Amino acid sequence: MSDQMSNAQPQFLTVGEGEAARDIAMLVRPAQAGNGAPALVWLSGYRSDMSGTKAVELDGLAAELGLACIRLDYSGHGLSGGSFGDGTISRWLEEALAVIRHVAPGRVILVGSSMGGWIALRLAQELARQGGGTLEGPKLAGPKLAGMVLIAPAPDFTSELIEPNLKAKERKSLAERGYFEERSQYSPEPNIYTRALIEDGRRNRVLDGIIETGCPVHILQGMKDPEVPHAHAMKLVEHLPADDVVLTFVRDGDHRLSRPGDIALLLSAVKDIIRSSTNRQMPA
Numbered sequence: 001m002s003d004q005m006s007n008a009q010p011q012f013l014t015v016g017e018g019e020a021a022r023d024i025a026m027l028v029r030p031a032q033a034g035n036g037a038p039a040l041v042w043l044s045g046y047r048s049d050m051s052g053t054k055a056v057e058l059d060g061l062a063a064e065l066g067l068a069c070i071r072l073d074y075s076g077h078g079l080s081g082g083s084f085g086d087g088t089i090s091r092w093l094e095e096a097l098a099v100i101r102h103v104a105p106g107r108v109i110l111v112g113s114s115m116g117g118w119i120a121l122r123l124a125q126e127l128a129r130q131g132g133g134t135l136e137g138p139k140l141a142g143p144k145l146a147g148m149v150l151i152a153p154a155p156d157f158t159s160e161l162i163e164p165n166l167k168a169k170e171r172k173s174l175a176e177r178g179y180f181e182e183r184s185q186y187s188p189e190p191n192i193y194t195r196a197l198i199e200d201g202r203r204n205r206v207l208d209g210i211i212e213t214g215c216p217v218h219i220l221q222g223m224k225d226p227e228v229p230h231a232h233a234m235k236l237v238e239h240l241p242a243d244d245v246v247l248t249f250v251r252d253g254d255h256r257l258s259r260p261g262d263i264a265l266l267l268s269a270v271k272d273i274i275r276s277s278t279n280r281q282m283p284a
Contacts, residue, residue: 015098022075022082032066038146039068039105045114049078053258072099088200107146117153121206124213145215147273158201216244218269222253
């Protein structure tokens with residue numbers, strides 16, 4: 001693993017205005033001069049950050065290949081400002097979109113883990129919608145999507161995986177306190193799910209129709225994932241009928257997919273999409 005990022009200092013971008021303003025931390029690796037391959041964009045999962053194993057390994061691949069790599073911490077995560085309790089899919093999506101527009105790569109490969117897979121799918125929709133202009137505003141410059149790699153993707157997890165399984169005491173806590181807590185396998189601190197997150201999740205659903213990313217999608221999914229059942233990945237594929245989709249099951253894989261063999265699969269999937277994007281760019 002390259003240690004070229006070990007001395008890198010995070011940059012900060014202010015997103016939002018007034019009381020909603022928060023400083024979003026990002027680590028941006030520039031591409032080597034003359035390298036026209038897509039930039040890699042890392043999108044973390046719920047309560048994860050840009051210093052996790054998969055994020056660091058992805059950056060190491062970028063260093064090896066001379067690619068640009070963009071990592072960020074959502075508000076309330078890692079080095080970023082803002083309160084975790086204020087977080088929603090819309091808020092974290094706004095931050096990811098702002099960072100990508102700020103760095104302004106020409107083409108990107110989105111690499112999203114768990115909730116980051118949901119953010120990636122929503123980014124694809126927003127880049128397509130805003131790139132074409134809207135009734136509210138003019139066309140906005142944005143990168144073209146060259147591909148996606150989604151690791152144990154959890155689109156619509158609030159409405160698909162949390163809401164149907166809420167216990168009576170959790171529903172009561174949501175109603176009375178505005179949130180409920182759940183023990184985390186990965187941290188001594190409990191996971192906190194707010195009513196705002198769940199209500200906003202309904203507004204960001206992607207599994208309610210066809211998702212058109214317009215790019216190749218490679219999904220990696222563990223079959224022993226206790227957080228996101230592998231049937232959820234199969235359901236996602238059904239909503240991507242127009243795209244070139246590869247679904248790889250890891251028979252003994254858990255939710256994190258951070259073991260050396262899992263990381264090798266991830267980096268191989270990213271390299272495959274880099275190759276295919278290069279081929280598509282070449283004149284016929």
